[in-house]
Amino acid sequence: MKNTGIKLLENGRRLDGRSPKDMRSIKIIPNPIKNAGGSAYMEWGKNKVVAAVYGPSEALPRHTANPDKAVIKCRYMMAPFSSEEGHGRVGMNRRAIEISKVTAEVFENVVILDQFPGTEINIYVEVLQSDGGTRAAGITCAAVAMALSGIPMKDLPYAISVGKVGEDIILDLDKIEDNYSDADMPVAILPRTDSVALLQMDGTMSKTQFDTAMQMVLDAGKIISKLQKDALMSQYTEQGKKYG
Amino acid sequence: MRTLTKEYMMERISKGIRNEKRKPMDYRNIKLEVGLIPNAEGSAQATIGNTKVLAGIKIDLSEPMTDTPEDGNLTTSAELLPMASENYDIGPPTPEGVEFARVVDRGIRHGNVLDTSKLFIEEGKVWSIFMDLYVLNYDGNIFDAGTLALMAALATSKIPKYEDGKVVRENMKRLETSNIVTSCTFAKVIDSLLVDPDGAEEELMKARLTITNGKELIYAMQKGLGGVFMQKEIDSLIDAAFDKSKELRNIVQKSTGD
Incomplete structure (x- = not known):
């Protein structure tokens, strides 16, 4: 938003050398948390994220239970030591509450x-x-964890953010780009139908730019989906080896 | 809502019939009143059908954020008051309340309604604008009502003076606003897309999309709930939002006397 003189895009290259359509490298490790029903650890560029799924178990407190179906509860939290800046505020701030909500909704x-x-x-x-x-x-990581927990799912969602620098659309914003870009739009997709399960946007964007951004998300999704599936497969080939 | 009522309403919606003969892309009646709370620097109440949201603005002296030493601060909070609905309870902010405040905040913030650099006073001193949203009665679509109320409150707000180390709240100037933004919220009920869902329609909706825009640009979007949208649906809703926002912008302009 703020023009601080940082050039996020110069001669078609971003600060970390990526082109607008490049995403950062992604690594997914299945089931690092043995106590959980399913879990996954992910490195996405410099991001390091763990997701774990527990349940289904009795809904507590009881008033949160739905007699017709399971309820999904999510807690997204950033560790106080996770950011490049100072000690983060511990606990569920408003940002974390909102992200937890939209993640559960996916x-x-x-x-x-x-x-x-x-x-x-x-x-x-x-x-x-x-x-x-x-x-x-x-x-993206929680989707792998959920699948590993054996809970039946209709699809394996993935998510990625797109944004805008000047009039250019860029894929997979890192922290600096996130802070200084002209728009930021995280999207989650259900790849079987390419339907949009999460969409948030802030910044300035025209409709044409939105469509370009969506196309970039869908293209990147093919790669992300494959990495998710590879992680799931690797878990089962490992198990297969163990039991001969 | 009873299952029978639910099924009846779903059937009607799938045929394009809504309560009070509304068409899918019709808003309910909108009323926007400004200056209801003279003690506040700015205030406005938006009424959409039976939904009532009051926005109040207070401006105080404060320290700048460390990462923006030359900008004033904007803070948006929301209260889903227990009196507003059977479904709202006493207690700390719920995820719904937090989402509501943050979505309205993002639209106003990224819509460049306020130039935060103009809220700078001197080194270490800036103005903080506290924007509080009070949901007084809930009947669906608090998002659009919240954005309307806040927009009108800001556009008619005053700003205190800083004289000899003191905040002076007499003969205040108008707070400068540089843009008008409005939001349009759409509900997806089965496969029907409806603007401005009322409380009953929100009970039926599987997904919700809020688009905040100005004349030409989108400033914020938020998809809510467990359902999904296809890209072509989102495209059509962006068009609808640009279309509907003309009406909403007129309402803001009329209420603020511009």
Whole structure:
């Protein structure tokens, strides 16, 4: 938003050398948290995120239970030591409450909830190190964790953010780009139908730019989806080896 | 809502019929009143159908944020008052309340309604604008009512003076605003898209999309709830938002006397 003289895009290259359409490297490790029903650890550029899924278990407190279906509860939180700046404020701030809410909503749409009436499914997303795009990383990572927990899902969602620098659309904003870009738009997609499960935007954008941005998300999604599936596959080939 | 009522309403909505003969892209009646709270620097109440949201503005002296030493601060909070609905409870802000405040905040902030650099006083001293949203009665679509109320409150707000180390609240000047933004909220009920959902329609909706825009640009978007939108649906809603916002902008301009 603020013009601080930082050139985010020069000669088609971004500060870290990426072109506008490049995303950062992604690594997903399945099931690092053994106590959880399913979990995943993800490195997305400099972001380091762990997601774990517990449940379905009895919904507590009881008034939160729904007799028709499971309820999804999510807690997204950034560790106080996660940012490049000083000690972060500990606890659930307003940003974390909102991200927790929209993350849970993504999964409400894909998890087959009516198989588990009266229960709750807990998604925990802990951001250990942050460098922009943590909610997207959290959702992408939680999707793998959810699948690994064996809870039936209609689709495997992924998320990524797009943004705008000047009049150029850029994919997968890091922290500096997030701070100084002209628009930031995290999107979550259900890839079987390419439907939009999360959409937030702030900044300035025209409709044409929105469409360009969406196309970039869908193109990148093919790569992200594959990495998610590879992570799931690797878990089962590991298990296969163990039991011969 | 009873299952029977629900099914009846869903059937009607799928045929394009809404209560009070509203068409899918019609707003309910909108009333926007400014200056209801003379003690506040700015205030406005937006009424959309039975939904009532009051916005109040207070401007205080404060320290700048460390990362923006030459800018004033904007803070938006919302209260979903227990009196406003059976479904609102006493207690700390709920995720719904936090989302509401943050979505309205983003639209105003990124819509460049206020130039925060003009809120700078001297080194270490800036104005903080506290924007509080009070939901007094809930009947759906608090987002658009909140943005309307806040926009009108800001456009008619005054700003105190800083004289000899003191905040003076007499003979205050008008607070400068440089843009008008409005938001349009759409509900998806089965496959029907409706603008300005009322309370009953919000109970039926699977997904919600709020688009905040000015004359030419979108400033904020927020999808809510567990349902999904297809890209072509979002495209059509962006067009609808630009179309509907003409009406809303007129209402803001009329209420503020511009």
